[in-house]
Amino acid sequence: MPSSCCSPDGHCSTGTATATTAERVTTAYAVSGMSCGHCKATLTRVIGELGGVTGVEVDVDAGRVTVTSAAEPDDALIAKVVDEAGYELTGRV
Template sequence: MTANQYQVTGMTCGHCEMSIREEVSAIAGVEDIQVSAQTGKLVVTGADSVQDADILAAVAEAGYSAVRAS
């Protein structure tokens, strides 16, 4: 299991968080999702097979943009 952190732009409320959580949770291997509109952070914990590109695409599908935080 690995945990990766992303900075998401455009989130303003709980509905935003729910939309991102719904899209990212559909990715195979994702175990846990922590998302905060207040901080703009998304932390995804899952199998090593979960790719950044898949997470970023899921965030985009929800209508937001994200970058991997270092």
């Protein structure tokens, strides 16, 4: 007897798993040395190029960079690229 995709209560299923949105981790960092739109663009680019990073928001006035990533970020790696770009990551906010 062929199996049906519908359950006895009338709910149907295609047999495929439902895709779920992957967890995202958002981490805010204090960064000193930022003063303009160029600073914002530079940090957005260099941090955004790191593996696992899915978003970067830079608030120059607050001295804050918020990183959204697929997993817990590597603080040392983020600090390294920030420092290499000419700024200083002073810690998590």
